[in-house]
Amino acid sequence: MNTTTWLEYLLSFLILSGAVFTFIGSLGLARLRDFYTRLHGPTKATTLGLGSLLIASALYFSTRSTGISLHEVLVTFFLFITAPVSAHLLAKAALHLKLPSLATTPEETSQTHKKTNAPSEESH
Amino acid sequence: MRRLLPHPLLTLALASLWLLLTNSIAPGQIVLGLVLGWGIPFLTRRICPEKVQIHKPLTLLHFIGVVLMDIVLANLTVARLILGRPQSLRPAFVVLPLTLTSDIAISLLANTITLTPGTLSALLSPDRKTLLIHALDVDDSDTLVATIKQRYERPLKEIFEAC
Amino acid sequence: MLNIAILIAFALVAAAVALNFWRLLRGPSTLDRILALDTLYVNTIALLVLLGIHLSSAIYFEVALLIALVGFVGTVALCKYLLRGDIIE
Numbered sequence: 001m002n003t004t005t006w007l008e009y010l011l012s013f014l015i016l017s018g019a020v021f022t023f024i025g026s027l028g029l030a031r032l033r034d035f036y037t038r039l040h041g042p043t044k045a046t047t048l049g050l051g052s053l054l055i056a057s058a059l060y061f062s063t064r065s066t067g068i069s070l071h072e073v074l075v076t077f078f079l080f081i082t083a084p085v086s087a088h089l090l091a092k093a094a095l096h097l098k099l100p101s102l103a104t105t106p107e108e109t110s111q112t113h114k115k116t117n118a119p120s121e122e123s124h
Numbered sequence: 125m126r127r128l129l130p131h132p133l134l135t136l137a138l139a140s141l142w143l144l145l146t147n148s149i150a151p152g153q154i155v156l157g158l159v160l161g162w163g164i165p166f167l168t169r170r171i172c173p174e175k176v177q178i179h180k181p182l183t184l185l186h187f188i189g190v191v192l193m194d195i196v197l198a199n200l201t202v203a204r205l206i207l208g209r210p211q212s213l214r215p216a217f218v219v220l221p222l223t224l225t226s227d228i229a230i231s232l233l234a235n236t237i238t239l240t241p242g243t244l245s246a247l248l249s250p251d252r253k254t255l256l257i258h259a260l261d262v263d264d265s266d267t268l269v270a271t272i273k274q275r276y277e278r279p280l281k282e283i284f285e286a287c
Numbered sequence: 288m289l290n291i292a293i294l295i296a297f298a299l300v301a302a303a304v305a306l307n308f309w310r311l312l313r314g315p316s317t318l319d320r321i322l323a324l325d326t327l328y329v330n331t332i333a334l335l336v337l338l339g340i341h342l343s344s345a346i347y348f349e350v351a352l353l354i355a356l357v358g359f360v361g362t363v364a365l366c367k368y369l370l371r372g373d374i375i376e
């Protein structure tokens with residue numbers, strides 16, 4: 001009986017912190033002032049937010065049903081790999097399109113521009 | 125041996141991926157997973173990327189631990205910055221000179237930088253010598269570069285590129 | 288206890304989705320909208336996971352996995368399009 005309440009506290013904590021981090025990530029998306037800083041919120045906060053939600057789900061189903069349930073790990077793993085990749089691509093596209101930034105973009109962007117502007121009739 | 129089993133690590137990874145996907149460890153599923161893990165690399169060996177060698181497995185485990193801790197810290201840092209006043213942020217672009225050369229090490233470093241405190245890898249220069257990083261709140265860019273080099277680049281170099 | 292936690296979590300994630308929609312409608316650039324869509328699918332996965340725990344049913348897992356896969360491919364395709372003006376070269 002004691003372990004069940006302990007588990008319930010742990011699950012509630014994981015679910016709440018996951019939801020709070022997810023919310024803060026989206027708040028960053030809505031609140032910050034230029035594209036590059038906005039990029040930070042969702043990529044970081046959603047990985048931990050969704051990560052702890054998925055850990056809570058794995059714990060819940062492992063203790064509830066007959067066997068251990070680990071397939072949530074798969075989604076977590078996948079998101080941890082893909083979130084940085086899509087953030088990197090978004091940042092690269094933003095540099096390519098020369099989006100306005102609060103920070104000074106280095107002159108290096110002009111170099112890579114030459115390389116990446118392969119056939120593009122409609123690049124916006 | 126080399127021809128029959130081109131990527132032993134990939135085989136194990138694919139087999140465990142299959143077991144996670146089916147969510148069971150029945151003997152039949154293990155066999156099926158191993159067959160898939162052997163068959164897929166074998167059939168795609170012509171288009172497979174370069175072979176990955178892990179020189180120091182223990183350093184890799186330690187590195188994973190450090191990164192997981194840093195992800196939690198990163199989230200707390202970014203949460204604090206987002207909830208604070210947006211006007212007080214000091215975003216900056218920082219150029220990180222790379223000493224890594226292999227594909228896997230560079231991509232892992234870029235991913236780690238994105239997942240850890242207040243930094244985001246934005247652009248790899250075409251000659252693969254520098255990585256452009258966007259940081260959310262910077263005090264001193266030199267310290268940031270030194271931290272990244274010492275904390276993430278050095279272990280990655282030890283793991284994937286034998287010294 | 289757990290039910291209350293899940294309800295609060297539902298409210299928080301729903302608010303996050305609303306914020307994403309706000310950014311999606313407001314823009315100002317195309318990339319902002321892509322980023323909003325990217326965050327939107329991640330938040331959808333969060334909602335599905337919460338629903339799965341709430342209903343004690345594991346069938347939502349496959350949906351979450353599929354959204355994760357397709358959402359990532361979608362973001363990459365959109366970024367590729369903006370970078371090169373073409374998706375498949």
